[in-house]
Amino acid sequence: MVNMKNILIYISIVLLLLAGIILGVNKNKKTIPKEDNTIISKMKKINYYNKMYKDRYLKYYNENKNLSLExxxxxxxxxxxxxxxxxxxxxxxxxxxxxxxxxxxxxxxxYIPENLVNLDQSYSRSGMKLVKSAKNALEKMINTAREDGYTIRVMSSYRSYNYQLDLYNRYKNADGEEKADTYSARPGFSEHQTGLCIDVDDAEVNYTDFEKSTSFTWMQENAYKYGFILRYPEDKTNITGYTYESWHYRYVGKKIAKYIKKHNITFDEYYVRFIENKM
Ligand SMILES: [Zn+2]
Structure with a gap:
Protein backbone atom coordinates (compact mmCIF):
# COMPACT_ATOMS: atom_id res chain seq x y z
CA MET A 1 0.00 0.00 0.00
CA VAL A 2 1.23 3.48 -0.83
CA ASN A 3 1.54 5.56 2.28
CA MET A 4 -0.76 8.58 1.82
CA LYS A 5 1.07 10.56 4.49
CA ASN A 6 4.45 10.16 2.70
CA ILE A 7 2.98 11.29 -0.63
CA LEU A 8 1.58 14.42 1.03
CA ILE A 9 5.00 15.16 2.53
CA TYR A 10 6.69 14.79 -0.90
CA ILE A 11 4.14 17.05 -2.58
CA SER A 12 4.61 19.68 0.15
CA ILE A 13 8.40 19.62 -0.31
CA VAL A 14 8.06 20.00 -4.09
CA LEU A 15 5.63 22.92 -3.71
CA LEU A 16 7.92 24.65 -1.21
CA LEU A 17 10.91 24.27 -3.57
CA LEU A 18 8.92 25.67 -6.50
CA ALA A 19 7.77 28.64 -4.41
CA GLY A 20 11.37 29.26 -3.38
CA ILE A 21 12.57 29.25 -7.00
CA ILE A 22 9.80 31.61 -8.14
CA LEU A 23 10.45 34.00 -5.24
CA GLY A 24 14.21 33.85 -5.91
CA VAL A 25 13.79 34.68 -9.60
CA ASN A 26 11.46 37.57 -8.79
CA LYS A 27 13.93 38.89 -6.27
CA ASN A 28 16.70 38.91 -8.93
CA LYS A 29 14.43 40.58 -11.43
CA LYS A 30 13.76 43.45 -9.05
CA THR A 31 17.43 44.52 -9.26
CA ILE A 32 17.29 45.05 -13.07
CA PRO A 33 14.60 47.34 -14.50
CA LYS A 34 12.29 45.70 -17.02
CA GLU A 35 13.50 47.94 -19.88
CA ASP A 36 17.13 46.88 -19.29
CA ASN A 37 16.11 43.23 -19.46
CA THR A 38 14.46 43.85 -22.82
CA ILE A 39 17.61 45.55 -24.12
CA ILE A 40 19.85 42.77 -22.83
CA SER A 41 17.72 40.06 -24.43
CA LYS A 42 17.93 41.93 -27.74
CA MET A 43 21.71 42.31 -27.32
CA LYS A 44 22.12 38.59 -26.62
CA LYS A 45 20.96 37.86 -30.17
CA ILE A 46 24.04 39.65 -31.55
CA ASN A 47 26.73 37.01 -31.95
CA TYR A 48 29.62 39.01 -30.49
CA TYR A 49 27.68 39.78 -27.27
CA ASN A 50 29.87 38.94 -24.27
CA LYS A 51 27.92 38.17 -21.07
CA MET A 52 30.88 39.35 -18.94
CA TYR A 53 30.22 42.92 -20.18
CA LYS A 54 26.47 43.08 -19.43
CA ASP A 55 26.69 45.98 -16.97
CA ARG A 56 29.07 47.91 -19.21
CA TYR A 57 26.71 47.46 -22.20
CA LEU A 58 23.78 48.83 -20.16
CA LYS A 59 25.76 51.80 -18.91
CA TYR A 60 27.06 52.61 -22.42
CA TYR A 61 23.57 52.15 -23.85
CA ASN A 62 22.11 54.62 -21.35
CA GLU A 63 24.82 57.15 -22.21
CA ASN A 64 24.62 56.65 -26.00
CA LYS A 65 21.00 56.01 -26.94
CA ASN A 66 21.60 57.30 -30.47
CA LEU A 67 23.77 54.24 -31.26
CA SER A 68 22.52 50.89 -32.54
CA LEU A 69 22.84 47.88 -30.23
CA GLU A 70 25.48 46.48 -32.61
CA TYR A 111 57.64 40.74 -31.20
CA ILE A 112 59.28 40.89 -34.61
CA PRO A 113 57.09 39.68 -37.49
CA GLU A 114 58.27 36.71 -39.54
CA ASN A 115 58.92 37.13 -43.26
CA LEU A 116 60.06 40.74 -43.12
CA VAL A 117 61.49 41.66 -46.52
CA ASN A 118 63.19 44.76 -47.91
CA LEU A 119 61.21 47.22 -49.99
CA ASP A 120 62.42 48.23 -53.40
CA GLN A 121 64.21 51.57 -53.44
CA SER A 122 62.33 52.70 -56.54
CA TYR A 123 59.48 53.73 -54.19
CA SER A 124 61.07 53.79 -50.71
CA ARG A 125 64.20 54.72 -48.84
CA SER A 126 66.93 52.24 -48.05
CA GLY A 127 66.40 49.78 -45.19
CA MET A 128 62.59 49.80 -45.18
CA LYS A 129 60.83 46.50 -44.57
CA LEU A 130 57.35 44.97 -44.61
CA VAL A 131 55.88 41.50 -44.13
CA LYS A 132 56.11 39.70 -47.49
CA SER A 133 52.34 39.47 -48.15
CA ALA A 134 51.98 43.23 -47.59
CA LYS A 135 55.05 44.01 -49.70
CA ASN A 136 53.79 41.99 -52.67
CA ALA A 137 50.38 43.69 -52.54
CA LEU A 138 52.03 47.10 -52.14
CA GLU A 139 54.14 46.64 -55.25
CA LYS A 140 51.13 45.67 -57.34
CA MET A 141 49.31 48.75 -56.07
CA ILE A 142 52.21 51.13 -56.65
CA ASN A 143 52.83 49.77 -60.15
CA THR A 144 49.19 50.19 -61.17
CA ALA A 145 49.15 53.70 -59.68
CA ARG A 146 52.26 54.50 -61.71
CA GLU A 147 50.58 53.26 -64.90
CA ASP A 148 47.66 55.54 -64.08
CA GLY A 149 50.09 58.46 -63.63
CA TYR A 150 50.44 58.65 -59.81
CA THR A 151 53.71 58.48 -57.90
CA ILE A 152 53.11 56.95 -54.48
CA ARG A 153 56.15 56.63 -52.23
CA VAL A 154 56.62 54.89 -48.91
CA MET A 155 57.89 57.17 -46.14
CA SER A 156 57.65 54.72 -43.22
CA SER A 157 56.96 50.99 -42.93
CA TYR A 158 57.97 48.39 -40.31
CA ARG A 159 59.21 50.00 -37.09
CA SER A 160 60.71 47.93 -34.30
CA TYR A 161 59.64 48.24 -30.68
CA ASN A 162 62.85 50.08 -29.80
CA TYR A 163 62.50 52.48 -32.70
CA GLN A 164 58.98 53.37 -31.52
CA LEU A 165 60.23 53.66 -27.94
CA ASP A 166 62.82 56.27 -29.00
CA LEU A 167 60.31 58.10 -31.21
CA TYR A 168 57.62 58.24 -28.52
CA ASN A 169 60.07 59.35 -25.83
CA ARG A 170 61.33 62.14 -28.05
CA TYR A 171 57.75 63.40 -28.61
CA LYS A 172 56.92 62.99 -24.92
CA ASN A 173 59.96 65.00 -23.85
CA ALA A 174 59.13 67.75 -26.33
CA ASP A 175 55.33 68.00 -25.89
CA GLY A 176 54.45 66.08 -22.71
CA GLU A 177 52.70 62.72 -22.48
CA GLU A 178 49.14 63.96 -22.99
CA LYS A 179 49.92 65.76 -26.26
CA ALA A 180 52.29 63.05 -27.51
CA ASP A 181 49.54 60.46 -27.01
CA THR A 182 47.30 62.30 -29.48
CA TYR A 183 49.67 61.80 -32.42
CA SER A 184 52.13 59.06 -31.54
CA ALA A 185 51.56 55.48 -30.39
CA ARG A 186 53.24 54.24 -27.25
CA PRO A 187 55.85 51.51 -27.84
CA GLY A 188 54.14 48.12 -28.35
CA PHE A 189 50.92 49.88 -29.38
CA SER A 190 52.12 51.08 -32.80
CA GLU A 191 50.64 49.34 -35.80
CA HIS A 192 53.98 49.85 -37.54
CA GLN A 193 55.44 47.06 -35.37
CA THR A 194 53.17 44.56 -37.20
CA GLY A 195 55.10 45.13 -40.45
CA LEU A 196 51.72 45.46 -42.17
CA CYS A 197 51.34 49.20 -42.60
CA ILE A 198 52.85 52.10 -44.44
CA ASP A 199 52.91 55.89 -44.39
CA VAL A 200 52.90 57.21 -47.93
CA ASP A 201 53.32 60.45 -49.77
CA ASP A 202 53.12 61.56 -53.34
CA ALA A 203 56.27 62.99 -54.93
CA GLU A 204 54.60 66.42 -55.08
CA VAL A 205 53.34 66.87 -51.49
CA ASN A 206 54.58 66.27 -47.98
CA TYR A 207 52.98 63.18 -46.37
CA THR A 208 50.96 65.29 -43.90
CA ASP A 209 49.32 66.95 -46.94
CA PHE A 210 48.74 63.64 -48.69
CA GLU A 211 44.95 64.13 -48.65
CA LYS A 212 45.35 67.15 -50.93
CA SER A 213 47.06 65.09 -53.63
CA THR A 214 45.43 63.32 -56.56
CA SER A 215 47.28 60.18 -55.41
CA PHE A 216 45.13 60.25 -52.27
CA THR A 217 41.97 60.22 -54.40
CA TRP A 218 43.43 57.31 -56.35
CA MET A 219 44.13 55.45 -53.08
CA GLN A 220 40.59 56.12 -51.84
CA GLU A 221 39.23 54.47 -54.98
CA ASN A 222 41.72 51.65 -55.39
CA ALA A 223 43.67 50.69 -52.24
CA TYR A 224 41.10 48.11 -51.10
CA LYS A 225 41.56 46.15 -54.35
CA TYR A 226 45.09 45.36 -53.14
CA GLY A 227 44.09 44.64 -49.54
CA PHE A 228 44.93 48.07 -48.05
CA ILE A 229 42.65 50.31 -45.98
CA LEU A 230 42.87 53.89 -44.76
CA ARG A 231 43.34 52.93 -41.12
CA TYR A 232 42.53 56.21 -39.32
CA PRO A 233 39.76 58.00 -41.29
CA GLU A 234 38.60 61.52 -40.51
CA ASP A 235 35.10 60.53 -39.35
CA LYS A 236 36.18 57.57 -37.18
CA THR A 237 38.58 59.12 -34.71
CA ASN A 238 36.31 58.24 -31.77
CA ILE A 239 36.59 54.55 -32.71
CA THR A 240 40.23 54.27 -33.80
CA GLY A 241 41.50 56.56 -31.02
CA TYR A 242 43.73 58.30 -33.58
CA THR A 243 43.50 61.68 -35.24
CA TYR A 244 42.94 61.55 -38.99
CA GLU A 245 45.97 60.24 -40.90
CA SER A 246 45.44 60.44 -44.66
CA TRP A 247 48.89 58.86 -45.19
CA HIS A 248 48.64 55.73 -43.03
CA TYR A 249 47.47 52.55 -44.80
CA ARG A 250 47.17 49.09 -43.32
CA TYR A 251 47.34 45.79 -45.18
CA VAL A 252 44.54 43.45 -44.05
CA GLY A 253 44.16 41.31 -47.20
CA LYS A 254 41.66 41.74 -50.03
CA LYS A 255 38.64 40.09 -48.41
CA ILE A 256 38.69 42.20 -45.25
CA ALA A 257 39.62 45.40 -47.12
CA LYS A 258 36.70 44.94 -49.51
CA TYR A 259 34.22 44.46 -46.64
CA ILE A 260 35.55 47.48 -44.72
CA LYS A 261 35.32 49.66 -47.83
CA LYS A 262 31.80 48.50 -48.70
CA HIS A 263 30.40 48.93 -45.19
CA ASN A 264 32.41 52.04 -44.28
CA ILE A 265 33.62 50.65 -40.95
CA THR A 266 37.01 50.60 -39.24
CA PHE A 267 39.28 47.58 -38.86
CA ASP A 268 38.65 47.77 -35.10
CA GLU A 269 34.92 47.19 -35.68
CA TYR A 270 35.58 44.44 -38.22
CA TYR A 271 37.84 42.71 -35.71
CA VAL A 272 35.19 42.61 -32.96
CA ARG A 273 32.49 41.37 -35.33
CA PHE A 274 34.38 38.77 -37.35
CA ILE A 275 37.77 37.91 -35.87
CA GLU A 276 37.88 38.16 -32.08
CA ASN A 277 37.08 34.78 -30.48
CA LYS A 278 36.36 33.30 -33.91
CA MET A 279 39.70 32.56 -35.56
ZN1 LIG B 1 51.77 55.42 -39.80
Missing part, protein backbone atom coordinates in the same frame (compact mmCIF):
# COMPACT_ATOMS: atom_id res chain seq x y z
CA UNK A 71 27.52 49.66 -32.15
CA UNK A 72 27.08 49.59 -28.35
CA UNK A 73 28.40 46.02 -28.14
CA UNK A 74 31.19 46.67 -30.64
CA UNK A 75 32.44 49.73 -28.78
CA UNK A 76 32.33 48.16 -25.34
CA UNK A 77 34.10 45.05 -26.70
CA UNK A 78 36.76 47.46 -28.02
CA UNK A 79 37.02 48.96 -24.50
CA UNK A 80 35.98 52.39 -25.77
CA UNK A 81 34.08 52.94 -22.51
CA UNK A 82 37.50 52.89 -20.77
CA UNK A 83 40.36 55.40 -21.01
CA UNK A 84 43.06 54.80 -23.64
CA UNK A 85 45.89 52.55 -22.46
CA UNK A 86 43.77 51.07 -19.66
CA UNK A 87 42.32 47.51 -19.67
CA UNK A 88 45.08 46.61 -22.13
CA UNK A 89 45.72 43.08 -23.41
CA UNK A 90 48.45 41.49 -25.51
CA UNK A 91 47.34 40.58 -29.03
CA UNK A 92 46.35 36.90 -29.14
CA UNK A 93 47.49 36.65 -32.78
CA UNK A 94 50.97 36.77 -34.27
CA UNK A 95 52.09 36.74 -37.88
CA UNK A 96 48.55 37.09 -39.24
CA UNK A 97 47.29 39.75 -41.64
CA UNK A 98 44.37 40.34 -39.24
CA UNK A 99 46.32 41.32 -36.09
CA UNK A 100 44.59 44.26 -34.40
CA UNK A 101 46.77 46.74 -32.56
CA UNK A 102 45.23 49.84 -31.02
CA UNK A 103 45.26 51.78 -27.74
CA UNK A 104 44.04 48.70 -25.82
CA UNK A 105 45.82 45.87 -27.65
CA UNK A 106 49.61 45.71 -27.80
CA UNK A 107 52.49 43.57 -29.01
CA UNK A 108 55.32 42.33 -26.82
CA UNK A 109 58.56 44.29 -26.90
CA UNK A 110 60.14 41.11 -28.32
Missing amino acids: DIITRVNLNLDKDYYTNTIKTPYQNKDYILVNKYIYMDSS
Whole structure:
Protein backbone atom coordinates (compact mmCIF):
# COMPACT_ATOMS: atom_id res chain seq x y z
CA MET A 1 0.00 0.00 0.00
CA VAL A 2 1.23 3.48 -0.83
CA ASN A 3 1.54 5.56 2.28
CA MET A 4 -0.76 8.58 1.82
CA LYS A 5 1.07 10.56 4.49
CA ASN A 6 4.45 10.16 2.70
CA ILE A 7 2.98 11.29 -0.63
CA LEU A 8 1.58 14.42 1.03
CA ILE A 9 5.00 15.16 2.53
CA TYR A 10 6.69 14.79 -0.90
CA ILE A 11 4.14 17.05 -2.58
CA SER A 12 4.61 19.68 0.15
CA ILE A 13 8.40 19.62 -0.31
CA VAL A 14 8.06 20.00 -4.09
CA LEU A 15 5.63 22.92 -3.71
CA LEU A 16 7.92 24.65 -1.21
CA LEU A 17 10.91 24.27 -3.57
CA LEU A 18 8.92 25.67 -6.50
CA ALA A 19 7.77 28.64 -4.41
CA GLY A 20 11.37 29.26 -3.38
CA ILE A 21 12.57 29.25 -7.00
CA ILE A 22 9.80 31.61 -8.14
CA LEU A 23 10.45 34.00 -5.24
CA GLY A 24 14.21 33.85 -5.91
CA VAL A 25 13.79 34.68 -9.60
CA ASN A 26 11.46 37.57 -8.79
CA LYS A 27 13.93 38.89 -6.27
CA ASN A 28 16.70 38.91 -8.93
CA LYS A 29 14.43 40.58 -11.43
CA LYS A 30 13.76 43.45 -9.05
CA THR A 31 17.43 44.52 -9.26
CA ILE A 32 17.29 45.05 -13.07
CA PRO A 33 14.60 47.34 -14.50
CA LYS A 34 12.29 45.70 -17.02
CA GLU A 35 13.50 47.94 -19.88
CA ASP A 36 17.13 46.88 -19.29
CA ASN A 37 16.11 43.23 -19.46
CA THR A 38 14.46 43.85 -22.82
CA ILE A 39 17.61 45.55 -24.12
CA ILE A 40 19.85 42.77 -22.83
CA SER A 41 17.72 40.06 -24.43
CA LYS A 42 17.93 41.93 -27.74
CA MET A 43 21.71 42.31 -27.32
CA LYS A 44 22.12 38.59 -26.62
CA LYS A 45 20.96 37.86 -30.17
CA ILE A 46 24.04 39.65 -31.55
CA ASN A 47 26.73 37.01 -31.95
CA TYR A 48 29.62 39.01 -30.49
CA TYR A 49 27.68 39.78 -27.27
CA ASN A 50 29.87 38.94 -24.27
CA LYS A 51 27.92 38.17 -21.07
CA MET A 52 30.88 39.35 -18.94
CA TYR A 53 30.22 42.92 -20.18
CA LYS A 54 26.47 43.08 -19.43
CA ASP A 55 26.69 45.98 -16.97
CA ARG A 56 29.07 47.91 -19.21
CA TYR A 57 26.71 47.46 -22.20
CA LEU A 58 23.78 48.83 -20.16
CA LYS A 59 25.76 51.80 -18.91
CA TYR A 60 27.06 52.61 -22.42
CA TYR A 61 23.57 52.15 -23.85
CA ASN A 62 22.11 54.62 -21.35
CA GLU A 63 24.82 57.15 -22.21
CA ASN A 64 24.62 56.65 -26.00
CA LYS A 65 21.00 56.01 -26.94
CA ASN A 66 21.60 57.30 -30.47
CA LEU A 67 23.77 54.24 -31.26
CA SER A 68 22.52 50.89 -32.54
CA LEU A 69 22.84 47.88 -30.23
CA GLU A 70 25.48 46.48 -32.61
CA ASP A 71 27.52 49.66 -32.15
CA ILE A 72 27.08 49.59 -28.35
CA ILE A 73 28.40 46.02 -28.14
CA THR A 74 31.19 46.67 -30.64
CA ARG A 75 32.44 49.73 -28.78
CA VAL A 76 32.33 48.16 -25.34
CA ASN A 77 34.10 45.05 -26.70
CA LEU A 78 36.76 47.46 -28.02
CA ASN A 79 37.02 48.96 -24.50
CA LEU A 80 35.98 52.39 -25.77
CA ASP A 81 34.08 52.94 -22.51
CA LYS A 82 37.50 52.89 -20.77
CA ASP A 83 40.36 55.40 -21.01
CA TYR A 84 43.06 54.80 -23.64
CA TYR A 85 45.89 52.55 -22.46
CA THR A 86 43.77 51.07 -19.66
CA ASN A 87 42.32 47.51 -19.67
CA THR A 88 45.08 46.61 -22.13
CA ILE A 89 45.72 43.08 -23.41
CA LYS A 90 48.45 41.49 -25.51
CA THR A 91 47.34 40.58 -29.03
CA PRO A 92 46.35 36.90 -29.14
CA TYR A 93 47.49 36.65 -32.78
CA GLN A 94 50.97 36.77 -34.27
CA ASN A 95 52.09 36.74 -37.88
CA LYS A 96 48.55 37.09 -39.24
CA ASP A 97 47.29 39.75 -41.64
CA TYR A 98 44.37 40.34 -39.24
CA ILE A 99 46.32 41.32 -36.09
CA LEU A 100 44.59 44.26 -34.40
CA VAL A 101 46.77 46.74 -32.56
CA ASN A 102 45.23 49.84 -31.02
CA LYS A 103 45.26 51.78 -27.74
CA TYR A 104 44.04 48.70 -25.82
CA ILE A 105 45.82 45.87 -27.65
CA TYR A 106 49.61 45.71 -27.80
CA MET A 107 52.49 43.57 -29.01
CA ASP A 108 55.32 42.33 -26.82
CA SER A 109 58.56 44.29 -26.90
CA SER A 110 60.14 41.11 -28.32
CA TYR A 111 57.64 40.74 -31.20
CA ILE A 112 59.28 40.89 -34.61
CA PRO A 113 57.09 39.68 -37.49
CA GLU A 114 58.27 36.71 -39.54
CA ASN A 115 58.92 37.13 -43.26
CA LEU A 116 60.06 40.74 -43.12
CA VAL A 117 61.49 41.66 -46.52
CA ASN A 118 63.19 44.76 -47.91
CA LEU A 119 61.21 47.22 -49.99
CA ASP A 120 62.42 48.23 -53.40
CA GLN A 121 64.21 51.57 -53.44
CA SER A 122 62.33 52.70 -56.54
CA TYR A 123 59.48 53.73 -54.19
CA SER A 124 61.07 53.79 -50.71
CA ARG A 125 64.20 54.72 -48.84
CA SER A 126 66.93 52.24 -48.05
CA GLY A 127 66.40 49.78 -45.19
CA MET A 128 62.59 49.80 -45.18
CA LYS A 129 60.83 46.50 -44.57
CA LEU A 130 57.35 44.97 -44.61
CA VAL A 131 55.88 41.50 -44.13
CA LYS A 132 56.11 39.70 -47.49
CA SER A 133 52.34 39.47 -48.15
CA ALA A 134 51.98 43.23 -47.59
CA LYS A 135 55.05 44.01 -49.70
CA ASN A 136 53.79 41.99 -52.67
CA ALA A 137 50.38 43.69 -52.54
CA LEU A 138 52.03 47.10 -52.14
CA GLU A 139 54.14 46.64 -55.25
CA LYS A 140 51.13 45.67 -57.34
CA MET A 141 49.31 48.75 -56.07
CA ILE A 142 52.21 51.13 -56.65
CA ASN A 143 52.83 49.77 -60.15
CA THR A 144 49.19 50.19 -61.17
CA ALA A 145 49.15 53.70 -59.68
CA ARG A 146 52.26 54.50 -61.71
CA GLU A 147 50.58 53.26 -64.90
CA ASP A 148 47.66 55.54 -64.08
CA GLY A 149 50.09 58.46 -63.63
CA TYR A 150 50.44 58.65 -59.81
CA THR A 151 53.71 58.48 -57.90
CA ILE A 152 53.11 56.95 -54.48
CA ARG A 153 56.15 56.63 -52.23
CA VAL A 154 56.62 54.89 -48.91
CA MET A 155 57.89 57.17 -46.14
CA SER A 156 57.65 54.72 -43.22
CA SER A 157 56.96 50.99 -42.93
CA TYR A 158 57.97 48.39 -40.31
CA ARG A 159 59.21 50.00 -37.09
CA SER A 160 60.71 47.93 -34.30
CA TYR A 161 59.64 48.24 -30.68
CA ASN A 162 62.85 50.08 -29.80
CA TYR A 163 62.50 52.48 -32.70
CA GLN A 164 58.98 53.37 -31.52
CA LEU A 165 60.23 53.66 -27.94
CA ASP A 166 62.82 56.27 -29.00
CA LEU A 167 60.31 58.10 -31.21
CA TYR A 168 57.62 58.24 -28.52
CA ASN A 169 60.07 59.35 -25.83
CA ARG A 170 61.33 62.14 -28.05
CA TYR A 171 57.75 63.40 -28.61
CA LYS A 172 56.92 62.99 -24.92
CA ASN A 173 59.96 65.00 -23.85
CA ALA A 174 59.13 67.75 -26.33
CA ASP A 175 55.33 68.00 -25.89
CA GLY A 176 54.45 66.08 -22.71
CA GLU A 177 52.70 62.72 -22.48
CA GLU A 178 49.14 63.96 -22.99
CA LYS A 179 49.92 65.76 -26.26
CA ALA A 180 52.29 63.05 -27.51
CA ASP A 181 49.54 60.46 -27.01
CA THR A 182 47.30 62.30 -29.48
CA TYR A 183 49.67 61.80 -32.42
CA SER A 184 52.13 59.06 -31.54
CA ALA A 185 51.56 55.48 -30.39
CA ARG A 186 53.24 54.24 -27.25
CA PRO A 187 55.85 51.51 -27.84
CA GLY A 188 54.14 48.12 -28.35
CA PHE A 189 50.92 49.88 -29.38
CA SER A 190 52.12 51.08 -32.80
CA GLU A 191 50.64 49.34 -35.80
CA HIS A 192 53.98 49.85 -37.54
CA GLN A 193 55.44 47.06 -35.37
CA THR A 194 53.17 44.56 -37.20
CA GLY A 195 55.10 45.13 -40.45
CA LEU A 196 51.72 45.46 -42.17
CA CYS A 197 51.34 49.20 -42.60
CA ILE A 198 52.85 52.10 -44.44
CA ASP A 199 52.91 55.89 -44.39
CA VAL A 200 52.90 57.21 -47.93
CA ASP A 201 53.32 60.45 -49.77
CA ASP A 202 53.12 61.56 -53.34
CA ALA A 203 56.27 62.99 -54.93
CA GLU A 204 54.60 66.42 -55.08
CA VAL A 205 53.34 66.87 -51.49
CA ASN A 206 54.58 66.27 -47.98
CA TYR A 207 52.98 63.18 -46.37
CA THR A 208 50.96 65.29 -43.90
CA ASP A 209 49.32 66.95 -46.94
CA PHE A 210 48.74 63.64 -48.69
CA GLU A 211 44.95 64.13 -48.65
CA LYS A 212 45.35 67.15 -50.93
CA SER A 213 47.06 65.09 -53.63
CA THR A 214 45.43 63.32 -56.56
CA SER A 215 47.28 60.18 -55.41
CA PHE A 216 45.13 60.25 -52.27
CA THR A 217 41.97 60.22 -54.40
CA TRP A 218 43.43 57.31 -56.35
CA MET A 219 44.13 55.45 -53.08
CA GLN A 220 40.59 56.12 -51.84
CA GLU A 221 39.23 54.47 -54.98
CA ASN A 222 41.72 51.65 -55.39
CA ALA A 223 43.67 50.69 -52.24
CA TYR A 224 41.10 48.11 -51.10
CA LYS A 225 41.56 46.15 -54.35
CA TYR A 226 45.09 45.36 -53.14
CA GLY A 227 44.09 44.64 -49.54
CA PHE A 228 44.93 48.07 -48.05
CA ILE A 229 42.65 50.31 -45.98
CA LEU A 230 42.87 53.89 -44.76
CA ARG A 231 43.34 52.93 -41.12
CA TYR A 232 42.53 56.21 -39.32
CA PRO A 233 39.76 58.00 -41.29
CA GLU A 234 38.60 61.52 -40.51
CA ASP A 235 35.10 60.53 -39.35
CA LYS A 236 36.18 57.57 -37.18
CA THR A 237 38.58 59.12 -34.71
CA ASN A 238 36.31 58.24 -31.77
CA ILE A 239 36.59 54.55 -32.71
CA THR A 240 40.23 54.27 -33.80
CA GLY A 241 41.50 56.56 -31.02
CA TYR A 242 43.73 58.30 -33.58
CA THR A 243 43.50 61.68 -35.24
CA TYR A 244 42.94 61.55 -38.99
CA GLU A 245 45.97 60.24 -40.90
CA SER A 246 45.44 60.44 -44.66
CA TRP A 247 48.89 58.86 -45.19
CA HIS A 248 48.64 55.73 -43.03
CA TYR A 249 47.47 52.55 -44.80
CA ARG A 250 47.17 49.09 -43.32
CA TYR A 251 47.34 45.79 -45.18
CA VAL A 252 44.54 43.45 -44.05
CA GLY A 253 44.16 41.31 -47.20
CA LYS A 254 41.66 41.74 -50.03
CA LYS A 255 38.64 40.09 -48.41
CA ILE A 256 38.69 42.20 -45.25
CA ALA A 257 39.62 45.40 -47.12
CA LYS A 258 36.70 44.94 -49.51
CA TYR A 259 34.22 44.46 -46.64
CA ILE A 260 35.55 47.48 -44.72
CA LYS A 261 35.32 49.66 -47.83
CA LYS A 262 31.80 48.50 -48.70
CA HIS A 263 30.40 48.93 -45.19
CA ASN A 264 32.41 52.04 -44.28
CA ILE A 265 33.62 50.65 -40.95
CA THR A 266 37.01 50.60 -39.24
CA PHE A 267 39.28 47.58 -38.86
CA ASP A 268 38.65 47.77 -35.10
CA GLU A 269 34.92 47.19 -35.68
CA TYR A 270 35.58 44.44 -38.22
CA TYR A 271 37.84 42.71 -35.71
CA VAL A 272 35.19 42.61 -32.96
CA ARG A 273 32.49 41.37 -35.33
CA PHE A 274 34.38 38.77 -37.35
CA ILE A 275 37.77 37.91 -35.87
CA GLU A 276 37.88 38.16 -32.08
CA ASN A 277 37.08 34.78 -30.48
CA LYS A 278 36.36 33.30 -33.91
CA MET A 279 39.70 32.56 -35.56
ZN1 LIG B 1 51.77 55.42 -39.80
